[in-house]
Amino acid sequence: xxxxxxxxxxxxxxxxxxxxxxxxxxxxxxxxxxxxxxxxxxxxxxxxxxxxxxxxxxxxxxxxxxxxxxxxxxxxxxxxxxxxxxxxxxxxxxxxxxxxxxxxxxxxxxxxxxxxxxxxxxxxxxxxxxxxxxxxxxxxxxxxxxxxxxxxxxxxxxxxxxxxxxxxxxxxxxxxxxxxxxxxxxxxxxxxxxxxxxxxxxxxxxxxxxxxxxxxxxxxxxxxxxxxxxxxxxxxxxxxxxxxxxxxxxxxxxxxxxxxxxxxxxxxxxxxxxxxxxxxxxxxxxxxxxxxxxxx
Numbered sequence: 189x190x191x192x193x194x195x196x197x198x199x200x201x202x203x204x205x206x207x208x209x210x211x212x213x214x215x216x217x218x219x220x221x222x223x224x225x226x227x228x229x230x231x232x233x234x235x236x237x238x239x240x241x242x243x244x245x246x247x248x249x250x251x252x253x254x255x256x257x258x259x260x261x262x263x264x265x266x267x268x269x270x271x272x273x274x275x276x277x278x279x280x281x282x283x284x285x286x287x288x289x290x291x292x293x294x295x296x297x298x299x300x301x302x303x304x305x306x307x308x309x310x311x312x313x314x315x316x317x318x319x320x321x322x323x324x325x326x327x328x329x330x331x332x333x334x335x336x337x338x339x340x341x342x343x344x345x346x347x348x349x350x351x352x353x354x355x356x357x358x359x360x361x362x363x364x365x366x367x368x369x370x371x372x373x374x375x376x377x378x379x380x381x382x383x384x385x386x387x388x389x390x391x392x393x394x395x396x397x398x399x400x401x402x403x404x405x406x407x408x409x410x411x412x413x414x415x416x417x418x419x420x421x422x423x424x425x426x427x428x429x430x431x432x433x434x435x436x437x438x439x440x441x442x443x444x445x446x447x448x449x450x451x452x453x454x455x456x457x458x459x460x461x462x463x464x465x466x467x468x469x470x471x472x473x474x475x476x477x478x479x480x481x482x483x484x
Contacts, residue, residue, distance in 0.1 A: 189277055190332075190353050190370045192405070193254075194225040194321065194416050194477040195233075197328065202233040202302050203249045205329060206375070213347070214238075214250035224415035226303070228255035228272035234351055235300040236336060237382040247382065251324050252299075256352040257339045258288060269347070270339075278335055278352040280371050289352075292335045298385055299351055300378040302334040305416065307405055308366045319405050320365055321416045322398045330394065331378045333371040362396060 193474055199217040204209075211459060216324045231251040238248050255427020275288070283289045292298075305323030312318060319430060324330060336351040354371040372394060380386045399418040404410045 189366070189368045190306050190355055191228065191273075191276060191306070193232075194305045195220075195226050195301040195303050196222045196224065196306070197233075197302065197304060198222055199233045199249065202329075204236070205302070206235055206378075207248055207251065208247055211348055212248045217251065218388065220251045223411050224413060225307075225405055225411045228253065228276040229270075230254055233302060234334070234336065234349075235302070235378065235382065247379075250349060252349040252351045254301075254353075255335055255350055256288075256335070257350045258350055259337050259339050261339055263342055271348075272350065275352050275357050277368075280333070280354045280356045283335075283354065286330050287469055289434070292337060292431065293319055295335050295384065296385070298335045298382055299336045300373065300382060301334045301351060301368075302329045302355055303332060304328065305330065306370060307401070308362075308369075309406075310365050319401050319403060319407075320398050321401045321405075322362065322365070322369075322396055323393045323416075324396045326395060330370070331373045333373055333378075333381050341431070349403075352451075358394070360397065365398070407472070419482050421481070 199213070199220045214443045216232075220233055221231075223230065229276055231253050233249055234252040235247055235249050236244045238393060239246050253270075255270070255277055256275035256278075257270045257272070258275075261270070278286075278289050280424060284293060299399070305321055306323055308320055309317040309319050333354040334351045335354070336349060339348045340346070341351065355368045356371050358366060358369040374394075399420060402414050403415060405411070
């Protein structure tokens, strides 16, 4: 499951990465507010192919709401907000057999959702859940495959564009963390998904890095920079010069409350690069395979 992301990049930065000029920006760019803690119900920039041709100039970018609202959804008189938590993910393995999602596939309503990284919670003994931030040290964005729809208010005719992120079984390196992860694509893989609904089976995921973060990220209203700061580095800086106070010898616990991680849980580096980087246009990240799904 992917229910929380980080997207500090702007609408303009996303458009630049996909070489989409202003004349192909749909909607109002200002409706996306860069955030350290994106959850269903928030708007983020989404790439889609408006006419579904094979041409480069077919791609557009629009802010859409995370959490799919099917076009046939009936409006309730006392419903002020759509429940975006119902369909924020779609399982790629069973998507084609889902009445909800196969309709969108038939209508070519595929999209690519750029994010800077995502949060996932590791379940521990006793029911405790510890948040981790997953991102790429090599690239500024993770491009997630998605499906979108457009709901129209029957009274005002106002349109609401919304999307779901496709998920798959995790790559080996993060299986210890969760049993699902987003379907991540390269820029080329993203264009193949938009135009033909294809993801190369030979395309592997980008190298992922991760680290534990503050439990405050679990609060939907919390949106501070420390949401995606390595908790180990923070603790280490606060206990500078006393590593013995940080890790207990031959123990699984840390004196200040952090658990020592197993080797597979340690991420790429204690000093991982900040995920808050300026977008690049020269590098292309590797994507990832397996597409056919239903929401979690």
